[in-house]
Amino acid sequence: QVQLVESGGGSVQAGGSLRLSCAASGYTGSSYCMGWFRQAPGKEREGVAAINSDSSTIYADSVKGRFTISKDNAKNTLYLQMNSLKPEDTAMYYCAADPGLKKSTVISGWLYNYWGQGTQVTVFS
DSSP, X not given: OOEEEEEOOEEEETTOOEEEEEEEESOXXXXXXXXXXXXXXXXXXXXXXXXXXXSOEEEOTTTTTTEEEXXXXXXTEEEEEEOSOOGGGOEEEEEEEETTOOOOSSXXXXXXXXXXXXXXXXXXX
């Protein structure tokens, strides 16, 4: 069992930055894959970024060069640094994890069994 709690969302002007955090608890085993997803009203859930157990990362094309995913294993916390934000980044952002997943080359919600409650990001022009 993994419990995930996101924080750090908010409202920001286009071009600004936010850092999302996701605190994980309940599992004390080896490192595993974690990811960030987002869903805007009326749209399907979209994979944003993921980090594997070996710390390799993958990003959606829409955020490459602007967003950075990282993980502090000592704090069991996942981060998403979001720079140069655009209005189209507006969405509810979710953290996901699965201790049974060590490496993936795609960002797919189907791979994850544990999800946080989400944190809202609003970017205004």
